[in-house]
Amino acid sequence: NEQVRRARAECEREEAGVSYARRVLQGRIDLLRVELERRHEGGHDLTTLLADLPRILASDQYPSDPLQARAVNVSVPEAAEVLEAEIDEIVDRAGLDDLGGRDADDLAQLIEELATYERYLSGLRRQLFERIDMLRDELVQRYKDGRASVGDLL
């Protein structure tokens, strides 16, 4: 049991980092997309963007169901640091100096690069879920036939 748990804990540690970097990157992409849209419409007002944050950042959420809930913790995982550094590098390489001065084409290019990286993170995340859920199912089987119990965890 120990071995299976350790393998899964390692995957979960990595997944926590990937999921964190993924959600933060998704938020960033969606904000840049709204900014690009506004650029094309000619207006560029930061304050209205801030007022729209709830709509932009909760865009993909649908009503939750307590039965589909999973125990989650809310923290900044260490494993995210490496990924965040890679994302920062993409942004730095785009060479845009500040939010106001970005050229629309450069901005569109940056969004595309970030979206490619987001798809990479989502793919990594799916693979980690597959592995985590496989290791978990192995443990659950052992709960069912008595080879594992909560007691051995305490």
Add this chain to the structure above:
Amino acid sequence: MDREVRALWGRYADARDPEVREQLILHYAPLVKYVAGRVGVGMPSSVDHADLVSYGVFGLMDAIEKFDPGRGVKFETYAVTRIRGSIIDELRAVDWVPRSVRSQARKIEAAIQHLVHLRGRSPTDEELAEELDLEVSELQDALARMAMTSVAALDETLHVGDGDRIPLVETLQDLTAVLPEESVDDAATKALLREMIVRLTEREQMVLGLYYFEGMTLAQVGEVLGVTESRICQIHTKAVMALRVKLLE
């Protein structure tokens, strides 16, 4: 931190310029997507996720205002704590758990506390219903209505001392790990939790194990145990209440 942001913090430190502040909020706003996404897990469907984001943005503004770069803490780490706290505080202010459900939960917890003292173990549904002068079906209906599946539901009731909350989820998930940098309080909390978990019913232990230690969804735990959806919610809620009662002693 990319170059652009470091420059923003530098300008904000020199002069609290509202426009620089807005750019900082915009830069770190994605953190709110992460926190609101996770605090939103397991919430009743009546809670609007966009509201969680707007509560979280308040917390982010607060974090930017109060952040002291000299302290050597990463801003993201500081901000995530403040954003989460702000969402939970704002939820409580709008009474996201109806008062009637909240007061009923308190009665049930008081009854659990009494029976745990009396018998040294978690009560069965029948014992608890009798103590509360309810039919077992009435008790089970009440428990099914109190889904303790979200961070906010688990988090908010554990106000201890001067306002620091014990994140029950983290503590439970960490129960099996020995953390080097554990504080005395955390170690004490874990000891209490371990002591209580072994006094729960067999089935409650299994639910806690599969949900907190093995990372399953409640629906998946219900499938493994072969119980209905509302029954798994009840077992989970009652097990969490027994743990909370222990921690609040």
